Amino acid sequence: MSEKKILLSGIQPSGKLCIGNYIGALKNWVNLQDEYESIFLVVDMHALTVKQVPSELRQRCLSFVAQYIACGIDPDENTIVIQSHVPQHAELMWVLNSITYMGELNRMTQFKDKSKQHNKNINVGLFSYPVLMAADILLYQADVVPVGADQKQHLELARELAHRFNHQYSDTFKMPEPFISKTGGRIMSLQDPEKKMSKSDENDNNILGLLDPSDLLIKKIKRAVTDSGTDIVYDQSRPGLANLLGIYAKLSDKSIDKIVAQFEGKMYSHFKADLGELVVETLRPVQEKYSQLMDDKGYLETVLKAGADKSFVHARKTLSKVYRKVGFLLKK
Numbered sequence: 001m002s003e004k005k006i007l008l009s010g011i012q013p014s015g016k017l018c019i020g021n022y023i024g025a026l027k028n029w030v031n032l033q034d035e036y037e038s039i040f041l042v043v044d045m046h047a048l049t050v051k052q053v054p055s056e057l058r059q060r061c062l063s064f065v066a067q068y069i070a071c072g073i074d075p076d077e078n079t080i081v082i083q084s085h086v087p088q089h090a091e092l093m094w095v096l097n098s099i100t101y102m103g104e105l106n107r108m109t110q111f112k113d114k115s116k117q118h119n120k121n122i123n124v125g126l127f128s129y130p131v132l133m134a135a136d137i138l139l140y141q142a143d144v145v146p147v148g149a150d151q152k153q154h155l156e157l158a159r160e161l162a163h164r165f166n167h168q169y170s171d172t173f174k175m176p177e178p179f180i181s182k183t184g185g186r187i188m189s190l191q192d193p194e195k196k197m198s199k200s201d202e203n204d205n206n207i208l209g210l211l212d213p214s215d216l217l218i219k220k221i222k223r224a225v226t227d228s229g230t231d232i233v234y235d236q237s238r239p240g241l242a243n244l245l246g247i248y249a250k251l252s253d254k255s256i257d258k259i260v261a262q263f264e265g266k267m268y269s270h271f272k273a274d275l276g277e278l279v280v281e282t283l284r285p286v287q288e289k290y291s292q293l294m295d296d297k298g299y300l301e302t303v304l305k306a307g308a309d310k311s312f313v314h315a316r317k318t319l320s321k322v323y324r325k326v327g328f329l330l331k332k
């Protein structure tokens with residue numbers, strides 16, 4: 001194994017990847033990938049917690065892999081893996097289920113939100129979702145986990161379970177650290193800037209999709225909710241404008257102050273037109289690379305085969321240690 005620390009993160013193949021996922025997660029993955037031994041998951045088992053059309057789920061998994069690579073993840077230097085290809089995720093989850101309290105899962109805000117959103121399908125998977133996420137992380141002894149701010153509570157549970165297991169048996173799991181950007185950790189919906197931008201949002205006008213055509217991206221930004229003010233300043237009580245400024249800052253790598261100075265005396269329409277251009281220019285190379293990759297499914301399958309083989313080695317090692325510690329009789 002290399003000397004580098006381990007980075008691990010994942011995204012559910014539900015909905016369509018959006019600029020929130022890009023800024024909150026993918027962009028950080030790309031920036032950090034060389035510093036760590038990195039594992040990027042497509043968490044298809046998590047996606048099952050809300051209703052999926054099987055053929056679409058299958059296609060979306062491959063499409064997400066292509067989008068990871070198109071955004072700049074280097075599959076030769078890092079591991080890209082589909083969660084269901086490595087059975088140890090589910091196996092470790094079962095062990096962790098037995099040291100997780102109902103009360104801990106009941107407090108999870110994502111569970112509360114998703115239960116409201118899918119009130120006809122509040123299944124056990126939705127409830128124990130954070131335990132599977134803890135298994136993803138602990139299975140690979142991850143040191144750092146780059147995610148958006150909405151995942152902070154889940155990360156805290158993963159740390160708590162690592163600590164609990166280590167204390168109850170003996171030192172087994174590394175303590176994972178969250179990596180959440182101070183700005184851009186929570187990109188908000190375009191039409192409803194009080195709620196987070198979410199790739200499964202039913203209203204497509206709320207999100208900027210990574211694969212949306214340029215004219216649609218520009219149109220959505222033009223129509224994004226702002227307020228009746230005229231000056232371009234950063235003010236949390238003006239959430240629509242603050243969100244657009246945040247997106248501008250993250251994509252241009254400029255500070256908010258610098259952007260505010262740049263647009264002093266200009267109108268919203270001017271700022272939105274510039275932001276539209278910035279988003280389109282950022283996504284153009286991603287979309288080009290994506291089309292090339294989707295024309296070569298054989299290549300994507302090779303990446304996934306290598307990813308599964310490599311992950312399996314890490315996963316088997318941790319799981320057999322866990323099975324031994326909890327007292328399972330080992331198969332000879």
Ligand code: ATP
Binds near residue numbers: 010012013147149198
């Ligand atoms: P869904 O709507 O399908 O539940 P989602 O958009 O919330 O999905 P996830 O798969 O839950 O996306 O998250 C993938 C990654 O993107 C996570 O690291 C998450 O924290 C990050 N992320 C999701 N939404 C945002 C957002 N609005 N701002 C910043 N980061 C985000």
Ligand code: LTN
Binds near residue numbers: 011043046133146151
């Ligand atoms: N729950 C995460 C996705 C996820 C994840 C992980 C993120 C599943 N397993 C492991 C980091 C590490 C979400 O973004 N909804």
